[in-house]
Amino acid sequence: MKRSAIIYAKGYTQDEAAPHLEKVRNYCLDNGLAILEVLYDETSHNLKDLNCLRTLYEYMSSKKVSTVIFVSCLPYDCIGSYIYQFRFLAGFETLKFHNGLLDTSMDKARKKKFVFNQTAIDEGLSVDFGNLVEVLSQDQDNLQFINREENARLLEEIKWKKQEAERDFNxxxxxxxxxxxxxxxxxxxxxxxxxxxxxxxxxxxxxxxxxxxxxxxxxxxxxxxxxxxxxxxxxxxxxxxxxxxxxxxxxxxxxxxxxxxxxxxxxxxxxxxxxxxxxx
The missing domain is CATH 3.40.50 (Rossmann fold)
Known part of the structure; x- marks a missing residue:
């Protein structure tokens, strides 16, 4: 069965993305990946195109794609980083391209136990993605999943410790x-x-x-x-x-x-x- 991919192009117009996507298309051809759709999120930095994210979520939640390819003109992008984390969840391959080149830097930086914070993914992508991570994280020993309730408790604990430190200082x-x-x-x-x-x-x-x-x-x-x-x-x-x-x-x-x-x-x-x- 041929593998399929969806491409998420961030920060480019369609014309600007064309030369970079050409290299990505060649990569997919060489690696047996059929491209189902290219999503053009023309927002910059950490802004979000909710329509693009909604379409990406539908592809991922319905398991219509095996691979998500994130293409960006930005060296660092919040959305791309969260999407890239899905590579540590069962059933998804995620790749990052920057200016047409495959980014393999994260491969060397993988931790023994990866942490998924549901609240952070809610804010970085959407609540739908936060729910999807919760489902995909179940029964995976190599992952630590922090749900919304646990995150709120941790934030309260950090706040309390900060107040204690301030009182000790004062x-x-x-x-x-x-x-x-x-x-x-x-x-x-x-x-x-x-x-x-x-x-x-x-x-x-x-x-x-x-x-x-x-x-x-x-x-x-x-x-x-x-x-x-x-x-x-x-x-x-x-x-x-x-x-x-x-x-x-x-x-x-x-x-x-x-x-x-x-x-x-x-x-x-x-x-x-x-x-x-x-x-x-």
């Missing part, structure tokens, strides 16, 4: 609250004290800003990991940039507000500064 370090008006100091002291218990920090202080030199001296005197500022009312934007960048030199996290802009999990700090200063 335990002997402090939070510095900075105000620009003496009347706000008591409120800032209460705020950073609450942050101390939330972050499991070692200590918290509050100070009134009186210049960059004094600020540097305070930051150098103790191990602070976070600086929290009240509403900044600087009229000199250059001073604002210097102030924030000075804090960043000493601590891991700087939180501040400027009008409607806030660095508290809303905007990247440097992006706000660029907007305020015109990237000066």
């Amino acid at each position: 335990r002997d370090k402090g939070i510095l609250g900075i105000v620009f008006d003496e009347s706000n100091k008591s409120n800032m002291a209460k705020h950073v004290s609450r942050q101390l218990f939330i972050d499991k920090s070692g200590f918290a202080d509050a100070m009134v800003y009186s210049g960059l030199c004094d600020l540097k001296e305070v930051l150098e005197s103790k191990k602070y990991y976070k600086v929290v500022c009240d509403l900044i009312g600087f009229s000199d934007i250059d001073d604002l940039r210097d102030f924030i960048l000075t804090c960043e030199d000493y601590v891991m996290e700087v939180q501040f507000d400027f009008g409607d802009l806030s660095s508290r999990d809303e905007y990247e700090l440097l992006a706000i500064l660029d907007e305020l200063t015109g990237n000066a």
Whole structure:
């Protein structure tokens, strides 16, 4: 029985793919592969043509092809990498061509036990492919299959370990609250004290800003990991940039507000500064 193949051309128009496909057609002719269809996914990088993927899935799930050939103008492509992983599942041969040349680099890199993460394949290809991998992975000792529930548990475990590591890191370090008006100091002291218990920090202080030199001296005197500022009312934007960048030199996290802009999990700090200063 003659083997059959489907070709998935990524990143090319039909005209652009023609010279590369000629070499692939010659390979198929030499190796007894009948080409059933060429799918032209003209999207770039990790974008997806869902119609092409749906057609590919139908060929693979119905076992109408023995071989999937991925042809790409890109040296690395997320979709191609996931398709290529199917070569480790029973019943499928998958080949990668780049600029018309057969890529054999993955042959040397095969691990003793290959890991298939269903959630990653859901996102990289589609949920249909994630379901197909689950079926094909059954009773294969050389594969490790991580289903969606297990992946969610692992992500939660990673998150928990990261939080634990952050708490351990913060335990002997402090939070510095900075105000620009003496009347706000008591409120800032209460705020950073609450942050101390939330972050499991070692200590918290509050100070009134009186210049960059004094600020540097305070930051150098103790191990602070976070600086929290009240509403900044600087009229000199250059001073604002210097102030924030000075804090960043000493601590891991700087939180501040400027009008409607806030660095508290809303905007990247440097992006706000660029907007305020015109990237000066």
